[in-house]
Structures are given as structure tokens and as C-alpha cells.
Amino acid sequence: MKTRAIGGLQVSAIGLGTMGFSHGYGPSVSDPEAIGLIRKAFDLGCTFFDTAEGYGAGANEQLVGRALAPVRDQVVIATKFFIGSTPTRAELGRRIRARLEASLGRLGTDHVELYYQHRVPDSIPVEDVATVMGELIEEGKILGWGQSQATEEQVRRAHAVTPLTAVQSEYSIMERMWERAVIPACEELGIGFVPFSPLASGFLSGTVSADDTYTGDDVRRVISRFDKDNIRANQPLLGLLTGFAREKDATPAQLSLAWMLHKKDFIVPIPGSRKLNRIQENLGAANVTLTDDEFTRIENELAKIEIHGNRTDEDITKLSHDE
Ligand SMILES: NC(=O)c1ccc[n+]([C@@H]2O[C@H](COP(=O)([O-])OP(=O)(O)OC[C@H]3O[C@@H](n4cnc5c(N)ncnc54)[C@H](OP(=O)(O)O)[C@@H]3O)[C@@H](O)[C@H]2O)c1
DSSP states (O other): OOEEEETTEEEESSOEEOGGGTSSSSSOOOHHHHHHHHHHHHHTTOOEEEOOTTTTTTHHHHHHHHHHGGGGGGOEEEEEEOOOSOOOHHHHHHHHHHHHHHHHHHHTOSOEEEEEESOOOTTSOHHHHHHHHHHHHHTTSEEEEEEESOOHHHHHHHHHHSOOSEEEEEOBTTBOGGGTTHHHHHHHHTOEEEEESTTTTTGGGTOOOTTOOOOTTOGGGTOGGGSHHHHHHTHHHHHHHHHHHHHTTOOHHHHHHHHHHHHOTTBOOOOOOSSHHHHHHHHHGGGOOOOHHHHHHHHHHHTTOOOOOOOOHHHHHGGGGOO
16 A cells, blocks of 8 residues: 655555444444454555544544554554534633543543544634644644644644644545645645545445435435435536546546545545445555546546535534434
8 A cells, every 4th residue: 555644644545434334324334343344444554544533422433443453553543523612721721631531542542643623613713722732742642633624724823833734624526625725735834635525425436326315314315415416417427437437447436536646645535435345445546546647637527517516514414403
């Protein structure tokens, strides 16, 4: 497996998002099966694993901790915290520390390599969060820190206080808003960019049908990209990806990941799957190399295609009101 540098961390060029084992995509596999799949991803060369305190109310961190315990010193674990209601400055440090200690306990480790603020509300000064992160780095509790779904301004202000390791945000062929300012800022400042939902929640694999139905906490119930009309309207995109993928002897999912790997060398996607063949397929995208000419052709063709539907946090909050 090829490796990449994000901030000061060395990670496999493609990581594994583990959220789906506990949260967000409906019924999952059993814990022993999930642990086996996470270990298999490591065997396949993956050294970058993404979790969060919020996935399954801590259950996902426990799972990841158990799965990676035997290889703990060979992997980079990233987890995330929410701050909750607006704290005073003194409360902020105490609150983040308490959350980190709880995450470390669930992960069964004394530090994490990467600790993200899961969302960056304007009500809490990024400088205050960055200061706490600097202290945690000094203490060796975390090796680096990041922000998720942050704006360019938030990235720059936070980075000026305690340099960021990575920004993790939704990025794929179907969601490219961060190309305008955040990805260029990451490039300028030497920050890694970690796309979540890099396969647009699986749509870019070409395996989604307008007849599919979703249950429980499955985000695909509420994100507009999975509206039946949008699935139909986005078929030209899949046609294009399938054509290019065939040329490269790859799958549409692999082509979608290879596209972002080609774009910048500090981009490290973290696709998620609960099936061994798909984990293998996704990690295998690191070996699908595009030439500059192929990349330009893909970009030119993509520019002609309109994308229908999206995935927004506002949509996802509907899940809890929509049982
Ligand atoms: N920071 C944040 O706010 C945030 C938000 C969302 C996610 N994340 C992180 O990012 C990770 C990835 O996000 P995501 O899970 O939404 O990414 P994704 O890989 O774009 O989508 C995952 C979905 O696609 C399916 N899938 C994956 N690979 C496939 C393939 N090769 N062929 C067909 N279907 C495939 C999976 O189904 P199966 O499982 O059934 O294979 C699952 O339903 C998460 O695990 C989490 O760690 C972070």
C-alpha cells in the first residue's frame, strides 16, 4: 500500500471509515465480524482508521480499539469530539479533556494520533479550541488535531494558534464545494485533507438503484442524493465513470477514489464498507494511477455533467424526527 503524509502523520493512501459498523447505514454486521473486517483492512495495508465518539454512542470506538489492539503501534487512529452547548473558556478545556479521556478509555489506548473537532460552530472561538489542542499535543495525549466541515477562515484562524494536521470534510465527485477555498488553503498551509463519504455514500460505486429502500438510522433515507428522481437524474454521471473505469480496468468506485488521489498528494480518502470484497476494492484504488491526460479528460467530462441532490447535516438531523 502506498503511503501519504497528512500534516506530520504518515498514513496509507486510503484509510478505512468505520462509522458504518455502528451508525449511519442501517443494520450492520456483528461485532466479531466487524473486528475481523477491520483487521483484514490492516492486513491489506490500511494503516489509517477513522472513528468518532458519536458513532453508536461510543460503541464504534470500542470496536476499533478492540480490533486494532494487536497492531496498535502500527496504525493511525483518528477520532472526533463534539463540544455541545457553548462553554465558558475554562469549561471548554475541562470538557474536551473529559471527552478525550472517555474516548481513550473506549479505544483502550493512552493517546490518539489525530483528534478532530467534529463540527466547528461559530459560537466557540476556534482559537480557544486550538489552544486546548496545543496543550493536549504537549502532553502527548494526541499527536495532531483537525477540524471537520470547517470553513477556510476557521482553518486559517485555528492553524495560526496550533497547526492543524488534517481537515476532514465531505468530498467526492458529487460534492466539490471545498475545492474553492479549503483545499487550496490546506495545500498552502501543509494540512492534510481527508474526504469523508468519498463514494457519495456508495452512489459512485454504481450499485445503487432507485428501487433500494433504507431503514433505521440509514442516512440514505433522508439525503436528497438518494431520492429516486435524483438517482435517475444522476445516471449520466455513472455512465461516464463506468466508461473511464473500464479503460483503466478498474471499478467506478476505484476510479472515483483514484480521481481524488490524483488531484492532490495530501488527500487521503476514508471510504467505509462492511463487506470484505468492497474494502479490498476500495483499498485497491491506491493502485489505480491516472495520467495527467486521463485526469484532464475526466475533469473536462465531469464539467459537462449536472449533479442532482446532496448530503447535508440538515437532512441528516431529520432522521431523529422521522422514526
Ligand atoms: N466527519 C464527519 O462528519 C463524517 C461524516 C460521515 C462519515 N465520516 C467518516 O467517513 C467515513 C466514510 O464515510 P461514508 O461511510 O459515508 O463513505 P462512503 O464510502 O462514501 O459510503 C459508504 C457507503 O457506501 C457503500 N460502499 C462503500 N464502498 C463500496 C463499494 N466499493 N461498492 C459498493 N458500495 C460501497 C457502503 O455499503 P456497505 O457498508 O454495505 O458496503 C456504505 O453504504 C465514515 O465511515 C466515517 O468514519 C465522517
